[in-house]
Amino acid sequence: MSLELKSTSKCFDGWQQRWKHQSTSLNCEMVVSIYLPPQALTQKVPVLYWLSGLTCNDQNFVTKAGAQEYAAKHGVAIVAPDTSPRGEGVANADGWDLGQGAGFYVDATQAPWSAHFRMYSYIVDELPELIAESFSVDPQRAGIFGHSMGGHGALTIALRNPEKFRSVSAFAPICAPTLCPWGQKAFTAYFGEDRALWAQHDSAALLATTKLAGPILIDQGMGDEFLAEQLLPEQLERAAAQSGQVLALRRHADYDHSYFFIASFIADHIDFHARALG
Amino acid sequence: MSLELKSTSKCFDGWQQRWKHQSTSLNCEMVVSIYLPPQALTQKVPVLYWLSGLTCNDQNFVTKAGAQEYAAKHGVAIVAPDTSPRGEGVANADGWDLGQGAGFYVDATQAPWSAHFRMYSYIVDELPELIAESFSVDPQRAGIFGHSMGGHGALTIALRNPEKFRSVSAFAPICAPTLCPWGQKAFTAYFGEDRALWAQHDSAALLATTKLAGPILIDQGMGDEFLAEQLLPEQLERAAAQSGQVLALRRHADYDHSYFFIASFIADHIDFHARALG
Numbered sequence: 228m229s230l231e232l233k234s235t236s237k238c239f240d241g242w243q244q245r246w247k248h249q250s251t252s253l254n255c256e257m258v259v260s261i262y263l264p265p266q267a268l269t270q271k272v273p274v275l276y277w278l279s280g281l282t283c284n285d286q287n288f289v290t291k292a293g294a295q296e297y298a299a300k301h302g303v304a305i306v307a308p309d310t311s312p313r314g315e316g317v318a319n320a321d322g323w324d325l326g327q328g329a330g331f332y333v334d335a336t337q338a339p340w341s342a343h344f345r346m347y348s349y350i351v352d353e354l355p356e357l358i359a360e361s362f363s364v365d366p367q368r369a370g371i372f373g374h375s376m377g378g379h380g381a382l383t384i385a386l387r388n389p390e391k392f393r394s395v396s397a398f399a400p401i402c403a404p405t406l407c408p409w410g411q412k413a414f415t416a417y418f419g420e421d422r423a424l425w426a427q428h429d430s431a432a433l434l435a436t437t438k439l440a441g442p443i444l445i446d447q448g449m450g451d452e453f454l455a456e457q458l459l460p461e462q463l464e465r466a467a468a469q470s471g472q473v474l475a476l477r478r479h480a481d482y483d484h485s486y487f488f489i490a491s492f493i494a495d496h497i498d499f500h501a502r503a504l505g
Numbered sequence: 506m507s508l509e510l511k512s513t514s515k516c517f518d519g520w521q522q523r524w525k526h527q528s529t530s531l532n533c534e535m536v537v538s539i540y541l542p543p544q545a546l547t548q549k550v551p552v553l554y555w556l557s558g559l560t561c562n563d564q565n566f567v568t569k570a571g572a573q574e575y576a577a578k579h580g581v582a583i584v585a586p587d588t589s590p591r592g593e594g595v596a597n598a599d600g601w602d603l604g605q606g607a608g609f610y611v612d613a614t615q616a617p618w619s620a621h622f623r624m625y626s627y628i629v630d631e632l633p634e635l636i637a638e639s640f641s642v643d644p645q646r647a648g649i650f651g652h653s654m655g656g657h658g659a660l661t662i663a664l665r666n667p668e669k670f671r672s673v674s675a676f677a678p679i680c681a682p683t684l685c686p687w688g689q690k691a692f693t694a695y696f697g698e699d700r701a702l703w704a705q706h707d708s709a710a711l712l713a714t715t716k717l718a719g720p721i722l723i724d725q726g727m728g729d730e731f732l733a734e735q736l737l738p739e740q741l742e743r744a745a746a747q748s749g750q751v752l753a754l755r756r757h758a759d760y761d762h763s764y765f766f767i768a769s770f771i772a773d774h775i776d777f778h779a780r781a782l783g
Contacts, residue, residue, distance in 0.1 A: 237728065237757075238765035293571035293768065450515065479515075487516035490571065 230361050233258065239299035240265040243289060248357065252348040253312040259354065260285040262295050266302035267363040273504035274304045274364035275497070276350065276392070278373030278380040281409070282328045284309045288374075291486035297494045301501035304364050308354055310376065312343035324409050325416055331404070332380030333428050335417035344417060347428075350380065351388055370394035370500040374489055375453070379404055382430035382443070382463075389439055394503035396444035396496045398489050399451055402463035403431040409457050431459070434466035442473040444499045446492045448482025508639050511536065517577035518543040521567060526635065530626040531590040537632065538563040540573050544580035545641040551782040552582045552642040553775070554628065554670070556651030556658040559687070560606045562587045566652075569764035575772045579779035582642045586632055588654070590621035602687050603694055609682070610658030611706050613695035622695060625706075628658065629666055648672035648778040652767055653731070657682055660708035660721070660741075667717055672781035674722035674774045676767050677729055680741035681709040687735050709737070712744035720751040722777045724770045726760025 233245040241264040250257045266272050275298075277288050288294065288307045298305050311317075311330030318339040320326035330346035350371075359366040371392040373381035378400020385395035404410020405425045418424040426432045447460050454460075460476055467474035482488040511523040519542040528535045544550050553576075555566050566572065566585045576583050589595075589608030596617040598604035608624035628649075637644040649670040651659035656678020663673035682688020683703045696702040704710045725738050732738075738754055745752035760766040 236761050236763050236765040237726070237759040237769070239769045243765050290569050290764065293574065295765070295768065296571065448515070481515040483514050485514050486568065487514040487521050487573070490573065491515070491517045 230357070238262065239295045241267065241295065241299050243295060245285065250312070250349060250353060252345045252353045254343050255312045255314045255317055257309055257313070258285050259309065260289045260307040261358070261362060262289070262298050262305045263362060264299045264302050264304060267304060271363050271365040272302050272304050273368035273370070273501065274306060274358060274366070275500050276354070276369065276371045276381075277305055277307045278332060278350065278371065278377030279307065279310050280373070280375030280377050281310070282323050283377075284328070287486065291490065292493050293490045294493050294497060297497040301497055303497065303501055303504070304362065306354065306358055308350065311346060317343045320416070325413055329376065329413065331376060331410075331413045331417065331428070332384060333414075333417050336421065336424065337417060337419045340417050346380075347384070351384055351391065355391065368393065368504040370504055372396040372496055372500065373400070374398040375484065376401055376409070378445070379410075379430060383428050383433060386430060386433040386437060386439065387427070394441055394500045395439070396499055398446050398492070399448060399453070399458055399484055400430070400445060400460075401458055403429055403459045405429045405432060406462065407457045407459055431462035431466045434463060434472055435469050438470040438472040441503055442475055443467070444496060445474065445476045446479060446495075447476065448479050448484065448488045450481045451484045453484055508635070516540065517573045519545065519573065519577050521573060523563065528590070528627060528631060530623045530631045532621050533590045533592045533595055535587055535591070536563050537587065538567045538585040539636070539640060540567070540576050540583045541640060542577045542580050542582060545582060549641050549643040550580050550582050551646035551648070551779065552584060552636060552644070553778050554632070554647065554649045554659075555583055555585045556610060556628065556649065556655030557585065557588050558651070558653030558655050559588070560601050561655075562606070565764065569768065570771050571768045572771050572775060575775040579775055581775065581779055581782070582640065584632065584636055586628065589624060595621045598694070603691055607654065607691065609654060609688075609691045609695065609706070610662060611692075611695050614699065614702065615695060615697045618695050624658070625662070629662055629669065633669065646671065646782040648782055650674040650774055650778065651678070652676040653736075653762065654679055654687070656723070657688075657708060661706050661711060664708060664711045664715060664717065665705070672719060672778045673717070674777055676724050676770070676774075677726060677731070677736055677762055678708070678723060678738075679736055681707055681737045683707045683710060684740065685735045685737055709740035709744045712741060712750055713747050716748040716750040719781055720753055721745070722774060723752065723754045724757060724773075725754065726757050726762065726766045728759045729762045731762055
C-alpha cells in the first residue's frame with residue numbers, strides 16, 4: 228500500500244495533509260486527510276478517526292470544525308476519510324442521500340453497490356492499517372467520532388469493534404437508521420431486504436444488547452432540522468438504559484445540524500477522546 | 506437601508522448570520538456575514554471588520570478561520586463582507602485576480618469598473634452605517650483586519666481612517682500593491698495611470714508619511730507561496746521604521762497562505778483588537 232501526498236499545510240504547529248491511495252476494499256482511488264500534531268514528530272500519538280456526514284468528503288471537517296487547535300493541544304492525530312468510494316467507474320444515484328457521498332459506512336451486498344461500496348471494511352480494517360504503517364500514530368490508542376451519517380458510522384463501528392476503537396463520540400448521529408427515511412433508503416439499496424444485516428448497522432439496535440467499557444458522548448442541537456425525522460436520539464437513549472451503557476447525551480438549545488454546531492463543541496470531544504486514550 | 510436574513514446558526518452561544526441588502530455604493534445586491542457574540546444580546550459590543558482575499562466571498566472566513574470561539578470569548582462582533590460587487594450586470598474579467606472576487610477595496614475610476622467597483626466607500630462608509638443601525642454594536646469601537654488582498658484593504662483603510670477603525674491587523678497582506686503584479690494589474694484596470702491614486706491605496710507608501718496611534722499586528726508565513734513576489738512585507742517594515750509606526754511583524758516558519766495559517770493565529774488577532782477596543 229502506498230500513499231501519495233496531495234497537499235500539506237502547517238497548522239497549529241503540526242501539519243494538515245491530504246493523501247491519495249488506491250483502496251483495495253473500495254477498489255478505487257481514495258483521498259484521505261490527516262492532521263499530525265507537533266507531538267507526532269517525536270512520538271507515536273493517539274489517533275482519532277472522524278467520519279463525515281452525507282454529501283461530505285474528507286475536507287469538510289478539516290476546514291470547518293476547528294479541530295486542529297485541540298488536536299495539537301492534546302497531541303492526537305485526526306484522520307478524516309471520504310464518505311464513500313468515488314470516481315467514474317463507481318455506481319451513483321440521483322439523490323444526495325445514496326451513492327457517492329453517502330456510503331453509510333457499510334459493506335453493500337446488493338448490485339450495483341457491492342462492487343465498490345465497502346466503507347465498513349475500509350474504515351475498520353484497511354485504513355487503520357494504512358495509517359499505522361505510514362504515520363507516527365499508536366494503533367492501540369484509536370478512537371472514532373463523526374457527524375450525522377458519520378455519527379452513525381462511528382457508533383456502529385465502535386460498538387462492533389471495541390478492541391480497535393477504544394473511545395467513541397458523535398455529533399447529531401443518525402441513531403436508528405432502520406427506523407428513519409435516510410437509513411431505510413440506504414439500507415434497502417445496499418442490503419436489500421436482509422433485516423439481520425440492517426440490525427448490525429443500527430446503533431440503537433446494537434446498543435440494546437451490548438455495551439462498551441467506556442462512556443459514549445453525544446451532542447445534539449435542538450434546532451437541528453433533521454432531529455425528529457432522521458436522528459432519533461431517544462432510541463439510543465432507550466437502548467443505553469436497557470444495556471446499562473453510560474451515555475452522555477447533551478441536548479443544546481437552538482443549535483442546528485451545521486459545522487457551526489460541531490465547531491462549538493469540538494473541544495469537548497477531543498478532550499473526551501484524549502482522556503480515554505491516555 | 507434594509508437587510509434581509511438569509512441564514513442564522515447558533516455558534517459558540519452567539520449567532521453566525523448571513524444577510525443580503527441592496528448596496529448604494531456598489532449599485533448591486535450584496536451578501537454580508539456577521540457573527541454576534543452572546544454579549545450582544547444585552548449590550549453594544551465592539552465590532553471587527555474582516556476583509557477577505559482574492560477569490561473569496563463572505564463565507565471563507567466564517568467557515569474556516571475558527572474566529573467565533575474567540576469573538577464569543579471577548580464579546581466582539583465580526584462582520585465579513587464580500588470582496589467585490591457581484592451579479593450579472595457587474596463587470597468581470599477572465600482571471601481570478603481582477604473583477605468579481607477581486608475588488609481590492611478601492612473606488613474604481615475607470616470604465617467598465619467604475620459603475621460598481623466602489624469597495625472602499627462600501628467598507629469605509631456604507632457598511633459601518635448599516636451595521637450600526639441594524640445590530641447591537643458600538644461603532645465607536647471598530648477595528649479592521651484581513652488576509653492577503655484583504656490585509657491590504659484593512660491596512661490602507663485603517664491608515665486613512667483612524668477615527669473610524671481604531672485597531673488594525675493583517676495576515677499575509679499585500680503590503681505594496683504598486684510594486685507587485687497583483688496590485689499593478691488591478692490598479693491599472695481600476696485607476697488607469699493616475700499614480701497619485703495608486704499611492705493612496707498602497708499601505709507601504711501611506712505608512713512612510715503617516716502613523717497610527719496604536720500598534721499594527723501582522724502575521725506572515727515563511728512558507729507562503731506568494732511572499733516574495735506579491736506580499737513584500739519588508740516594504741511595510743521599512744515604511745514603519747521611517748514614520749515611527751509600532752509594527753509587530755511576526756514571521757512564522759513553514760506556514761503557507763491558507764486558512765490553516767489564519768486559524769493558527771486568529772486567537773492572537775482577536776485578543777489584540779479586543780484589548781485595543783476596550
